[in-house]
Each structure stands twice: as C-alpha cells, then as structure tokens.
Amino acid sequence: GAVVSQHPSRVICKSGTSVKIECRSLDFQATTMFWYRQFPKKSLMLMATSNEGSKATYEQGVEKDKFLINHASLTLSTLTVTSAHPEDSSFYICSAKPRGGRTEAFFGQGTRLTVV
Amino acid sequence: DAKTTQPPSMDCAEGRAANLPCNHSTISGNEYVYWYRQIHSQGPQYIIHGLKNNETNEMASLIITEDRKSSTLILPHATLRDTAVYYCIVRSSGSARQLTFGSGTQLTVLP
Numbered sequence: 076g077a078v079v080s081q082h083p084s085r086v087i088c089k090s091g092t093s094v095k096i097e098c099r100s101l102d103f104q105a106t107t108m109f110w111y112r113q114f115p116k117k118s119l120m121l122m123a124t125s126n127e128g129s130k131a132t133y134e135q136g137v138e139k140d141k142f143l144i145n146h147a148s149l150t151l152s153t154l155t156v157t158s159a160h161p162e163d164s165s166f167y168i169c170s171a172k173p174r175g176g177r178t179e180a181f182f183g184q185g186t187r188l189t190v191v
Numbered sequence: 192d193a194k195t196t197q198p199p200s201m202d203c204a205e206g207r208a209a210n211l212p213c214n215h216s217t218i219s220g221n222e223y224v225y226w227y228r229q230i231h232s233q234g235p236q237y238i239i240h241g242l243k244n245n246e247t248n249e250m251a252s253l254i255i256t257e258d259r260k261s262s263t264l265i266l267p268h269a270t271l272r273d274t275a276v277y278y279c280i281v282r283s284s285g286s287a288r289q290l291t292f293g294s295g296t297q298l299t300v301l302p
Contacts, residue, residue: 168235
C-alpha cells in the first residue's frame with residue numbers, strides 16, 4: 076500500500092513555543108491531505124483539509140492562526156502548532172488521498188505532542 | 192456520508208476468525224464501505240473496501256449483504272497483533288472529502 080510518513084513521532088515542547096509536524100506521501104502524489112486530532116480513548120476529529128497550492132479549510136472551532144497548515148507540494152503538508160499550550164497536547168495524525176483512481180486514504184504514524 | 196453503527200467491543204481467541212459487524216442501513220447507491228484499524232498510539236491503517244461484491248485481500252475479507260445495509264469484516268486467523276480499534280466508514284468513492292470516524296469496535300484478541 077501507499078506510504079505516508081509523519082515526523083516527528085513524538086515531541087515535547089515548552090509552553091509558548093511553536094512545533095512543526097511534517098506529513099509526506101512517499102510513493103504517491105496527494106493533492107489533498109487531512110489533519111486530525113485525537114484525544115485519549117476518543118475517535119479521530121478532523122481539524123482541517125489541506126489542498127496543494129491553496130489555503131487550508133478548517134473545521135468549525137479550529138483556530139487557523141493557531142494551527143498553521145502549509146501544503147507546499149504534492150507530497151508534503153505541514154502543521155505548525157503556534158504558541159503551544161498544555162491543552163494542545165494531543166495525538167495529531169495526517170492522511171493523504173492519492174490523486175487519480177485510488178479511492179482510499181492513507182495515514183501517517185501520528186505525532187504525540189506534549190506541551191509542558 | 193451514511194452513518195455506521197458498530198459494537199463498542201469484541202473479544203476473539205487467537206487463531207480463530209474474528210467477525211466484526213457494521214450496520215449502515217442508510218447507505219446510498221454510490222457509497223463504498225471502507226474498513227480501517229488503529230493500533231494503540233499509531234495512525235489508522237487501511238484494510239479493505241467494497242461496493243457490493245464481497246472482497247478479499249491479504250489482510251481480511253469483506254462481506255456485504257445483498258441489500259448493502261450491513262457488512263462484516265472477517266480476519267480469518269486472528270493474532271495478538273490484530274488487537275486494535277476497527278472503524279467501518281461509508282463514503283462515496285469520488286469524494287475528496289475526509290473520512291469521518293465513528294467510535295469503532297475495540298477488538299481484543301486473547302491468547
């Protein structure tokens with residue numbers, strides 16, 4: 076299957092700093108990538124949809140100035156958590172949908188963010 | 192996208208077949224049934240998908256009822272590494288929209 080690589084897998088940062096998470100499709104091109112957030116024992120919640128070359132679309136209640144998304148190429152999308160606070164601690168997951176005929180989406184390994 | 196209903200949890204003995212049900216009674220004609228699983232602290236993993244015919248791959252089999260209102264994911268010989276949350280998702284194939292995850296079924300494979 077297609078591979079999506081997410082980096083870093085774990086990060087600890089201090090309150091007030093910013094953290095960048097990368098999501099790469101390794102063997103396919105993805106015009107659309109999605110960013111999810113997951114709290115313990117809960118299901119995935121969509122944060123935003125990232126389209127290559129255009130602005131991301133954010134879900135209701137997600138602050139676009141806090142969660143900056145850049146989809147600079149067909150294989151890379153980044154999520155930057157700005158001015159992180161402890162309540163931003165969570166598991167962040169990206170997914171990418173291959174362009175062309177394939178209908179399934181593929182997911183990265185996830186990033187465990189801990190803000191101290 | 193049609194809503195799905197899954198049991199919150201199931202147990203299965205190692206080496207036996209695991210049969211995970213999913214109800215999607217409001218599915219429409221152009222919507223596919225997708226199955227993903229999420230092992231603890233990892234991203235979801237694609238398993239299989241289908242429209243109306245039964246499907247099989249190296250991971251699992253998908254049985255869809257004739258009226259398409261329900262389906263069953265079958266792991267033929269469950270191992271301890273199959274312990275995970277299994278999500279059944281219904282979505283139209285041409286959609287570029289995100290996958291919407293419900294609560295899923297926590298499958299625990301017992302030794």
